[in-house]
Amino acid sequence: xxxxxxxxxxxxxxxxxxxxxxxxxxxxxxxxxxxxxxxxxxxxxxxxxxxxxxxxxxxxxxxxxxxxxxxxxxxxxxxxxxxxxxxxxxxxxxxxxxxxxxxxxxxxxxxxxxxxxxxxxxxxxxxxxxxxxxxxxxxxxxxxxxxxxxxxxxxxxxxxxxxxxxxxxxxxxxxxxxxxxxxxxxxxxxxxxxxxxx
Amino acid sequence: xxxxxxxxxxxxxxxxxxxxxxxxxxxxxxxxxxxxxxxxxxxxxxxxxxxxxxxxxxxxxxxxxxxxxxxxxxxxxxxxxxxxxxxxxxxxxxxxxxxxxxxxxxxxxxxxxxxxxxxxxxxxxxxxxxxxxxxxxxxxxxxxxxxxxxxxxxxxxxxxxxxxxxxxxxxxxxxxxxxxxxxxxxxxxxxxxxxxxx
Numbered sequence: 001x002x003x004x005x006x007x008x009x010x011x012x013x014x015x016x017x018x019x020x021x022x023x024x025x026x027x028x029x030x031x032x033x034x035x036x037x038x039x040x041x042x043x044x045x046x047x048x049x050x051x052x053x054x055x056x057x058x059x060x061x062x063x064x065x066x067x068x069x070x071x072x073x074x075x076x077x078x079x080x081x082x083x084x085x086x087x088x089x090x091x092x093x094x095x096x097x098x099x100x101x102x103x104x105x106x107x108x109x110x111x112x113x114x115x116x117x118x119x120x121x122x123x124x125x126x127x128x129x130x131x132x133x134x135x136x137x138x139x140x141x142x143x144x145x146x147x148x149x150x151x152x153x154x155x156x157x158x159x160x161x162x163x164x165x166x167x168x169x170x171x172x173x174x175x176x177x178x179x180x181x182x183x184x185x186x187x188x189x190x191x192x193x194x195x196x197x198x
Numbered sequence: 199x200x201x202x203x204x205x206x207x208x209x210x211x212x213x214x215x216x217x218x219x220x221x222x223x224x225x226x227x228x229x230x231x232x233x234x235x236x237x238x239x240x241x242x243x244x245x246x247x248x249x250x251x252x253x254x255x256x257x258x259x260x261x262x263x264x265x266x267x268x269x270x271x272x273x274x275x276x277x278x279x280x281x282x283x284x285x286x287x288x289x290x291x292x293x294x295x296x297x298x299x300x301x302x303x304x305x306x307x308x309x310x311x312x313x314x315x316x317x318x319x320x321x322x323x324x325x326x327x328x329x330x331x332x333x334x335x336x337x338x339x340x341x342x343x344x345x346x347x348x349x350x351x352x353x354x355x356x357x358x359x360x361x362x363x364x365x366x367x368x369x370x371x372x373x374x375x376x377x378x379x380x381x382x383x384x385x386x387x388x389x390x391x392x393x394x395x396x
Contacts, residue, residue, distance in 0.1 A: 048253045055246045059367050062378060069377075069387070169257050179267075180260060185383050189267070
């Protein structure tokens with residue numbers, strides 16, 4: 001079965017669902033995922049896509065309720081509305097880029113999302129960031145310094161360029177065998193595609 | 199099991215999926231649906247929600263591919279891209295309002311969507327509209343005259359007002375027991391909710 005690329009931005013609300021359940025999906029189906037952080041915010045800005053303007057409050061209200069219901073169906077909790085939008089979006093995701101390079105991406109992203117959606121602590125800001133890093137055994141000072149380095153920023157830009165070239169415009173997205181699947185509710189479709197693709 | 203309200207606008211692309219598979223879902227699950235046409239276009243305009251501006255072409259391309267894939271998974275065909283947007287959106291839906299009052303709504307909507315998404319004939323326009331009405335045994339001249347009457351227009355406005363008050367902002371949407379479910383991919387969730395609600 002082909003590996004599935006899991007493209008995400010910390011800051012996306014629906015991404016909470018995928019981040020939290022993806023390990024169980026992998027266990028149950030045998031699917032494997034490579035975690036790929038990028039900036040959905042940059043891509044949406046370039047598309048003039050404003051996710052939640054005031055005129056769309058009814059849609060925002062629906063989104064939180066939908067996330068709450070889906071989380072319950074999956075067997076976990078979402079305290080909604082979670083703090084939104086993130087003040088430190090890029091920092092949260094630059095840490096994920098560093099984590100990807102060093103092999104602790106999944107642990108970091110799942111833990112920071114749990115603090116955000118269960119404990120109500122904004123991802124990318126304090127106390128979420130430091131407490132998450134401590135929880136997963138990373139040195140806070142080292143990570144915060146490295147996450148600001150130019151090579152990490154360059155890798156973040158490159159990840160976002162790659163996502164854009166692949167046709168990604170939202171988070172979470174899955175890519176397998178050249179097919180893009182957008183949204184937590186397409187995770188199972190991506191797994192089926194991976195099985196078909198051998 | 200509580201009846202599920204199925205809110206739709208002819209002109210919505212994803213609505214093709216629900217319209218085409220809802221009868222089978224009803225058969226398999228025992229769910230019942232009341233078909234409720236409304237103007238998603240009016241509601242989106244009032245939300246400043248432009249579904250497919252040029253800056254979002256990548257999202258449009260994804261949408262067609264997603265619909266094509268989902269239709270295949272469900273076991274039917276979608277020839278994409280279908281003609282879009284509809285030139286006669288309101289006429290297509292006023293005929294649906296009349297059909298709702300007279301009891302032939304599901305037959306009309308399914309047939310006009312099939313001609314739109316399989317034969318490439320725009321819904322609400324000729325030859326789709328007349329051929330659809332003939333196919334389902336309706337007198338074309340009578341229906342076209344009635345669909346333009348003031349009471350049908352008023353009922354269309356009232357349907358849209360009801361949808362808006364219920365928190366609907368997109369098509370297809372399902373309402374059961376006060377819960378709104380948006381999107382063809384939430385049809386199964388609505389059925390589960392209907393079963394829980396007794």
